[in-house]
Amino acid sequence: MGGKSKNMFKLSLIVLLSLSFTLTGCGGNNSNNGKDAAKNGGAAATETAASTDGKVEPFDISVFIGEAGQPPTPDNKIFKKIKNETGAKFNFEYLAGDINQKLGVMIAGQDYPDMMTGNTKLTAAGAYIPLEDLIEKYAPNLKAHYADYWNMMKDPNDGHIYILPNYGVYNGEVKSSWYSGPAFWIQKxxxxxxxxxxxxxxxxxxxxxxxxxxxxxxxxxxxxxxFEILNYDWKNWGLLNAPQHLIGHPNDGGVVVTDGVAEIFADKDYAKKYYQKLNEMNQQGLIDKETFVQNYDQYMAKLSSGTVLGMFDQHWNFSAAEDSLTTQGKIERTYVGLPLVYDASTKDYYRDLAVLNLNNGLGISINAKDPVKIIKLLETLISEDWQKTFSWGIEGEDYIVKDGRFMKTQEQRDNAADPTWQMANKAKTLFGYLPKLEGSYSDGNSTDASAQPEEYAASVKPYDKEVLAAYGFNSYVDFFSKPPANPVYYPAWSIDLVEGSDAKIANTKLNELSTKYLPKAILADPGKFDSIWSDYVGDIKKANVKAYEDKINEQIKWRIDTWSK
Amino acid sequence: MDETLGKETVALHPKKRKKQPITWSLIKNQNQLIWMSVPLLLYIVLFAYVPVWGWTMAFQNYRPGRSFSEQEWVGFKQFKFLFTDDNFLRVLRNTLAMGMINLVLGFVTAIVLALLLNEIRKMFWKRIVQTISYLPHFLSWIIVTGIVATSLSINDGIVNIVLMKLHIIKDPILWLSEGKYFWGIVGASHVWKEVGWNTIIYLAAIASIDPALYEAAEIDGASRYKKMRFVTLPGIKATIVILLIMSVGHVLEAGFEVQYLLGNGLVMDWSETIDIFVLKYGLAQGNYSLATAGGIFKTVVSVTLLLMANWTAKRLGEERLL
Structure with missing residues (x-):
């Protein structure tokens, strides 16, 4: 009997053990802790504020970066400086794999780090805390930095500020020598x-x-x-966006806005005219046969080989290919952007004044234990000294100062272009997402080394000098007309259509139709073009275009009401 | 109490062993076995049945970050969207077609390769062929589609070069731009990737056939071909039927990566599967409810197909799963 009960005991122990293993997997929903922490944040902060007047107190900040990347080296000099002077130690988690999948998992488990890069899915899930009160209370410099843009930063759905835009806030004189937007590109x-x-x-x-x-x-x-046309996944503007520019409109995404009213242009006659031209070009054998079959990597490989004469694209999308061409010593195969229009009398409107980069930048999550500390850190980092450290580096090491002007020696320039050096000496990713000064500092130096006139002059290659001299321009940006002031609502492409709404479904449908019909129309016999086009227009009519246009118009109106000064 | 006593008396007559009724004494006898099975049972309940609770999402307008009671219930709205969309029939057709092609091609090629491998006398060559043919199984689809796209390219793609050298075609064909080739390309890629791996189980089944049968057949004057036809194939018939039943349930799993990575606007009408549709209109829109509805639909169809295949096998007097 004794032996039997002993057996029994052992067995139940095993069962208990296996039970506990399986059950621990289900635990751990600690979202409430985070919310409490956010509420208690105020109290905690006053304590820390009291204790920081003497020495810096070390604390950790975990950050989720919504793009793939490499963490900086452990002894990175900028992060070391941040840690020594503010006490903040950053722990980055970079995206590995698909962003939507990763966010889905994070949202389902309410598993958020202290800070996260902006994403509308996270906003919709209530993952960020409202920042406006924190900023008003603890961050006067941040408030001053964003003063002109305050209303624009508010979420159209509930009026709170969740994300601090990382680009588009300008101070002082803006010099730009690099055009990053859309254009028809042609080899030099x-x-x-x-x-x-x-x-x-x-x-x-x-x-x-x-x-x-x-x-x-x-x-x-x-x-x-x-000619190449990239139409891969979400990178479909190479195929879709050109018509609006050809009639002299700026980039509003899928719509053209006239007098504050938006309508889609995919089915309009001026769009047809463009695709008919592409059809003609295909007949002449000018368009790459594989263009609609290739993915982004194949496209970049072709551009990098120097055999592609032209394409319609956004500069930032293929600048890596130009870097590769430059490294290969094929400067003559890099590109000049041309603001083409149908009719020479139309004024081109490709280049626009920089806009606030909504839904990008960093937000503080509901799980952050001490939001006040984080806001105070951001407040510190927006100061000119820190901004210079992020952008230019450390004086004497990464740049030199001559008569108050910032410059670099050739060695410093080479260093700055070296990715391995950057890992140890720059906080590139973090700075990319932080609130930042753009334009020039109060001492007149440019916030961006490549836009500093002295640096720009040194970077122009002899070949480029020849091209620019022939046109009488200072930089390639001068190919584009000077942009007028942006309309208040601009740009329509940054309107959040709201996840799962009819407007978003209609948008997906429209994209699907374009992806399906336009390549067919372009590759078809010229005789069949018209019938394919009318099928396309017919299918667009069947899609719920109205829901899409209505949502955009509603938001345009909202922006005009709230954003007007 | 009376009931258990009654059953115990039945158990005393072991001659009519239809089904042994469960009694307390039986439970007591096997209590160690029962305890041992508890963790596994818990595992199944936890990971196979508890998640089914998530199906409730399909009847809601699910928004992440809200608690269950805060969700909005919408009835069959998601299913309605799924079934009334113009594209749904098209993606269903594509899924079924590619699923069937993969099933049939995968089966036939694996069995044929297994039979052929079995005939190789030299162990060394057999091993080499087997190893080479199953290596692609370990590549991920993203790499396989890269290889496929490169070999089908019109710029130095091996398929076009070979076909042109053989004078079968005059000009290189842009294989990935024609919808009519797409299913074939997917089927062929599947075969290339999985054929070696799929043969393993058949080779194992062949190895278990009694050698005496072959000897007897030889004495009766059977040729190699006849031995294959009348000894090997019937010997692995049970394995074939069981595997067939199991794969029928997976017909809707025609794949996602291949179609997603090889597809483009020109072949969209042939390449999009249910999974891609669900990704586009469900997950990418943050509409997890629609994605769940798509998942439920696939599960229901799969279970139905599985039961049908099982029933057919039973009617034909073959080995079966359930």
């Missing part, structure tokens, strides 16, 4: 070949490409590609 070699002609219209552009391709059917032994 093509312009040189034909004696630097002034290219204004789409027809002139296509003619140049056709003539060049005829003259040079091969570049470095590979067949010359006339």
């Amino acid at each position: 070699a093509v312009l040189k070949e034909f004696g630097y002609p002034k290219v204004k219209t789409l027809d002139e552009y296509v003619d140049l490409i056709a003539k060049y391709k005829e003259k040079y059917p091969k570049i470095d032994g590979s067949p010359t590609v006339g």
Whole structure:
């Protein structure tokens, strides 16, 4: 009997043990702790404020970065400086894999670090804490920094500020020598070949490409590609966005806004005109046969080979390919952006004044234990001294000062361009998402080394000097007309259509139709173009376009009401 | 109490062993076994049945971050959206077609390869062929689709080069831009990736066939082909049927990565599967409810197909799963 009960005892122990293993997996929903912490934040902060007047108190901040990347080296000098002077130690978690999947898991478990980069899904799930009171109370400099933009930063759904925009707040004089937006791009070699002609219209552009391709059917032994159209996943503007620019409108995404009223342009005649032109180009053999089959990597590989004469794209999207061409010593194969229009009398409106980068930047999560401390840290980091440290580095080591002007030696320039050096000596990712000064500091130096006139002049290659001199321009930005003041609501593409709404579904549907029909129309026999186009327009009519346009118009009106000063 | 006593008396007649009734004494006898099975049972309940609770999401307008009681109930709205969308029939057709192609091709090629491998006398070559053919199984689809896209390219893609050298085609064909080729490409990629792996189980089944059968067949004058036809194939029939029943349940799992990574606007009408549709209109929109509804639909169809296959096998007097 004794032996049996002993057995029994052992067995029940095993059962208990296995039970406890399985059950521990289900525990751990600690969202409440976070909420409490946010509430108690005020009290905690007054305590810490009292204790920080003497020495800095070390504390950890965990940050989720919503893009893939590499963490800085452990002995990174900027982070060391931050830790020594403010006590803050950053722990980064970079995105690995798919952003939506990762966010889904984070939201489901309410498992948030102290800070997270902006995302509308997180906002919708209530993952951020409202910041406006914290800023008013503890961060006068941040408040001053954002003063002109305060109303724009408010979430249209509930009027709170959740995310601090990382770009688009300008101070002082803005100098720009690098255009990052959309344009029709053409190889510098093509312009040189034909004696630097002034290219204004789409027809002139296509003619140049056709003539060049005829003259040079091969570049470095590979067949010359006339025109590329990238249409991969969410990177579909190469196919979709050109028509609005060709009639002289700025980038509003899927709509053209006239007098404050938005309508889609995908089915309009001026869009048809563009795709018909592409169809013609395809007949002439100018468009890459594989263009609609390729993914982003293949597209970049083609651009990097230097065989592609032109494409419609946003500069930031393919600048890595230009870097590669520069490294290969093929400067003549890098690109010039041209603001093309249908009709030479139309004024181009590609370049726009910088806009506030809504829904980007950093927000503080509901799980952050001490939001006040974090806001105070951000307040410290927005000061000019810290901004200079982030952007230029440390004086004497990373840049030199001559008569009050910031400059770099050639060695410092080479360092700054070296990714390995950056890991140990820059806080690039963090600075990318922090609130920042843009334009110039109070001493007149530019906030961005590449925009500092002295630095820009030193970076222009002889080949570029020749091209710019031929056109009488200072930089490639001068190819574009000076932008007028932005309309209040601009840009419509940054309107949050709200997850799961009819408007968003309609938008997905419209994108799907374009992805399906436009390649077909472009590759079709010219005789069949019209029938494919009318099928396309017919299907667009069936989609719920009204829900989409209504949502955008409602938001445009909201922006005009709230954002007007 | 009376009941258990009554059953005990039945158990005393072991001659009619239809089904042994469960009695206290039986439980007592096997109590160690029962205790041992408890953790596994808990595991199944926890990871297979508790998540089914999540199906309630399909009938809500689910928003993450809210508690269950705060969710908005919408009845069959998500299913209605799913079934009334113009694209749904198209993606269902694509899913079924590619699922069937994968099933049939996967089966036939695996069995044929297993039979052929079995005929190789030299162990060394057999091992080499087997190893090479199952290595692709360990590649992830993202790499396989990269290889597929490269070999189908019109710029130096191996498929076009070979076909042109053989004078089968004159100009290189842009395989991935024609909807009519897409299903075939997906089927072929599946075969390339999985055929070696799938043969393993058949080879194991073949190995368990009694060698005496082969000897007897040989004495009766059976050729190698006849031995394959009348000894090997019937010997692994049970394995084939069981595996077939199990894979029928997976017909709707036609895949997601291949179609997503190889698909493009030109072949969209042939490439999109239910999974991609659910991703586009469910997950990418933050509409987890729709995604759940899609999942439920797939589960119901899969279970139905599985039961049907099982029932058919039973009617045909074959081995079956349930």
